[in-house]
Amino acid sequence: MSTTATAPNPFKIALVQMLCGADKQANLDNAASHIETAADNGAKLVILPECFNSPYGTKFFPEYAEPIPGPSTSALAAVAKKRGIYLIGGSIPERDQDKLYNTSTVFDTRGELIAKHRKVHLFDIDVPGKIRFQESETLTAGNALTVVETEFCKIGLAICYDIRFPELALLSVKQGCKFLVYPGAFNMTTGPMHWELLARARAVDNQAFVAVVSPARDVDSGYVAWGHSTVVNPWGDIVAKTDHTPGIVYADIDLSIVDAARSAIPVQFQKRTDMYKVELQQ
Numbered sequence: 001m002s003t004t005a006t007a008p009n010p011f012k013i014a015l016v017q018m019l020c021g022a023d024k025q026a027n028l029d030n031a032a033s034h035i036e037t038a039a040d041n042g043a044k045l046v047i048l049p050e051c052f053n054s055p056y057g058t059k060f061f062p063e064y065a066e067p068i069p070g071p072s073t074s075a076l077a078a079v080a081k082k083r084g085i086y087l088i089g090g091s092i093p094e095r096d097q098d099k100l101y102n103t104s105t106v107f108d109t110r111g112e113l114i115a116k117h118r119k120v121h122l123f124d125i126d127v128p129g130k131i132r133f134q135e136s137e138t139l140t141a142g143n144a145l146t147v148v149e150t151e152f153c154k155i156g157l158a159i160c161y162d163i164r165f166p167e168l169a170l171l172s173v174k175q176g177c178k179f180l181v182y183p184g185a186f187n188m189t190t191g192p193m194h195w196e197l198l199a200r201a202r203a204v205d206n207q208a209f210v211a212v213v214s215p216a217r218d219v220d221s222g223y224v225a226w227g228h229s230t231v232v233n234p235w236g237d238i239v240a241k242t243d244h245t246p247g248i249v250y251a252d253i254d255l256s257i258v259d260a261a262r263s264a265i266p267v268q269f270q271k272r273t274d275m276y277k278v279e280l281q282q
């Protein structure tokens with residue numbers, strides 16, 4: 001569906017910060033119930049966190065992985081259709097032949113799958129004495145930029161660690177995105193340092209709305225998520241935010257703010273492309 005001049009603006013979004021535990025069916029039921037609540041409260045676009053149907057950990061990915069379409073994404077399609085909303089299904093471990101990916105799916109108001117993003121930058125880090133995590137132990141990286149056409153605007157979709165790569169966001173914005181969405185699961189080391197900083201940085205350097213959506217914190221799990229799901233406007237202001245507990249964060253996305261920021265500080269048109277360039281190699 002292409003963006004039209006009569007698209008509803010502003011539109012309400014909901015970030016579902018839910019607990020993502022070991023019981024896959026309980027995760028699916030919990031997600032559906034939060035999505036229903038968000039729709040009851042007027043959300044037109046609902047976003048789930050990274051790895052919403054499984055614990056986040058490389059040893060869990062092979063066990064929880066599913067093909068797409070599969071049981072988890074069918075459940076998402078059904079609730080999107082039932083409530084007539086757009087749904088960004090956080091991410092799930094996806095199985096495609098002999099490979100596993102960290103994959104986000106997007107459904108439109110009819111429950112049709114309209115986009116799929118496979119995490120492009122795998123979360124491989126080692127902060128001595130704090131956290132070592134190597135997604136590449138079990139996952140394969142995706143190779144595509146994901147721009148989602150909705151009736152509201154184009155949305156640039158990426159997953160968690162992808163937010164650290166400004167080039168990816170820049171390329172989405174070059175393709176017309178006004179809103180950048182990152183289902184993510186930062187941790188207790190990098191979360192306090194960089195979660196909000198990166199969300200605000202991507203918002204300011206692209207003059208776009210940014211939403212970062214985390215699982216709720218479970219201190220008994222092997223990977224403790226930071227939480228703090230947040231929405232930032234194109235000026236870099238935080239317009240909605242929560243703490244680490246389960247809940248839903250709502251925000252109104254007013255696209256005229258994107259246009260105002262871009263017109264007031266026109267960096268998009270002031271790039272020195274004679275000196276430097278960021279280009280998609282596909």
Ligand SMILES: NC(=O)CCC(=O)C(=O)O
Binds near residue numbers: 123
């Ligand atoms: N799930 C992730 O990609 C985590 C990314 C993260 O914590 C970071 O610091 O980056």
